[in-house]
Amino acid sequence: xxxxxxxxxxxxxxxxxxxxxxxxxxxxxxxxxxxxxxxxxxxxxxxxxxxxxxxxxxxxxxxxxxxxxxxxxxxxxxxxxxxxxxxxxxxxxxxxxxxxxxxxxxxxxxx
Amino acid sequence: xxxxxxxxxxxxxxxxxxxxxxxxxxxxxxxxxxxxxxxxxxxxxxxxxxxxxxxxxxxxxxxxxxxxxxxxxxxxxxxxxxxxxxxxxxxxxxxxxxxxxxxxxxxxx
Numbered sequence: 229x230x231x232x233x234x235x236x237x238x239x240x241x242x243x244x245x246x247x248x249x250x251x252x253x254x255x256x257x258x259x260x261x262x263x264x265x266x267x268x269x270x271x272x273x274x275x276x277x278x279x280x281x282x283x284x285x286x287x288x289x290x291x292x293x294x295x296x297x298x299x300x301x302x303x304x305x306x307x308x309x310x311x312x313x314x315x316x317x318x319x320x321x322x323x324x325x326x327x328x329x330x331x332x333x334x335x336x337x338x339x
Numbered sequence: 340x341x342x343x344x345x346x347x348x349x350x351x352x353x354x355x356x357x358x359x360x361x362x363x364x365x366x367x368x369x370x371x372x373x374x375x376x377x378x379x380x381x382x383x384x385x386x387x388x389x390x391x392x393x394x395x396x397x398x399x400x401x402x403x404x405x406x407x408x409x410x411x412x413x414x415x416x417x418x419x420x421x422x423x424x425x426x427x428x429x430x431x432x433x434x435x436x437x438x439x440x441x442x443x444x445x446x447x448x
Contacts, residue, residue, distance in 0.1 A: 259435075331379070332381060
């Protein structure tokens with residue numbers, strides 16, 4: 229059973245469209261993180277959300293942590309080809325030192 | 340900036356060979372991790388280490404071992420490479436967030 233479920237798993241859109249990626253769990257997380265991975269590279273941290281209900285913005289990306297700290301979403305406005313990549317959510321549960329990852333959402337933005 | 344460097348971007352090895360994947364970090368972090376990443380399966384934790392000469396099994400340790408003789412270096416060893424170990428291998432350091440190396444794409448033929 230996957231602890232963090234991401235949806236959709238794949239998305240192919242045209243430049244300028246908006247999209248939302250979801251990261252859901254039945255467990256509570258002390259924090260959730262979002263990473264972006266470009267082909268042939270390692271994942272790079274985009275943001276960490278810590279407080280239930282928290283919203284963080286990073287240019288055209290908006291991240292939200294659910295009130296119950298069991299889910300998160302990433303919304304991209306006016307997607308660009310440079311947004312293409314694998315988006316991963318990850319979280320720490322309670323006092324664990326191990327980061328749990330979702331399987332990721334592969335985004336392709338066509339010019 | 341934190342730097343995590345993996346020794347090779349691409350490797351091709353033969354079945355049965357002993358394979359060493361090296362990871363070096365420049366930030367004096369205690370926690371180092373090895374993952375493999377496969378389509379449809381996501382990132383899976385192989386081994387991790389919280390200190391020199393210390394190692395812990397992750398979720399899929401079978402067929403792998405690790406070595407941490409110095410704090411900055413964490414090596415993943417495939418004792419006898421098999422074709423089902425063809426994968427992308429990622430090293431990371433963690434301090435409440437993960438910093439990954441660029442990955443090693445290993446192909447076992």
